[in-house]
Amino acid sequence: MSSPIDAQTPVPLAVLPKVANPGPLGLAGFGLTTVVLSAINAGLLPHAAVPVVVPLAFAYGGVAQLIAGVLEFKVGNTFGMVAFTSYGLFWWWFAFLQWTIGAGWLAAPPPSAGGTVLLMWGIFTFLLWIVTFRLSKAVWSIFLLLWITFFLLAWGDFGYSLGSLTCGQVGGYFGLLTGLDALFVAFIEVLNATANRIVIPVGKPFITA
Helix, strand or coil: CCCHHHHHCCCCCCCCCCCCCCHHHHHHHHHHHHHHHHHHHCCCCCHHHHHHHHHHHHHHHHHHHHHHHHHHHHCCCHHHHHHHHHHHHHHHHHHHHHHHHHCCCCCCCCHHHHHHHHHHHHHHHHHHHHHHHHCCHHHHHHHHHHHHHHHHHHHHHCCCEECCEEHHHHHHHHHHHHHHHHHHHHHHHHHHHHHCCCCCCCCCCCCCC
């Protein structure tokens, strides 16, 4: 039988530890790696610079996004888990492809094969973009630019051009915009989290219902 003192003593509520937002890490890993590769695709850097992207794609574009995807899973964010894990593994695919071809372990595939892969990534990204109408306008803008980038890169591998530029080069410029957008959104989220207030808004969703 409990004493009157025990009965009147309030039970302290458990204080849950604050959990960091893994989104900025995934966006930064994706954005930085995308900017470097897109500079090559756009022709701003020579094609000989591709080897510098391979370890970057493994380490930051790949591992950082995989970590972010696992952490998004733990906080119950299905979209973040699918997106970060998928694009992290995209960078591993790219790095493995360049590595094995460069080492002579695999023959270089025909451009149409690479174009088909990029086309499928474009379709996948377009479907995720539809979901982003229920997320912030900042995330919506990243996926808008990204599916356009994938389609342009795919058409470039299929041999299409837009005026004096190949579709691959135009895709490189769109990739630059995509990567810089992702880096900027990552900066905004880190800034807002550090300030504990909305310093720069990321935009309300188009669909809230």
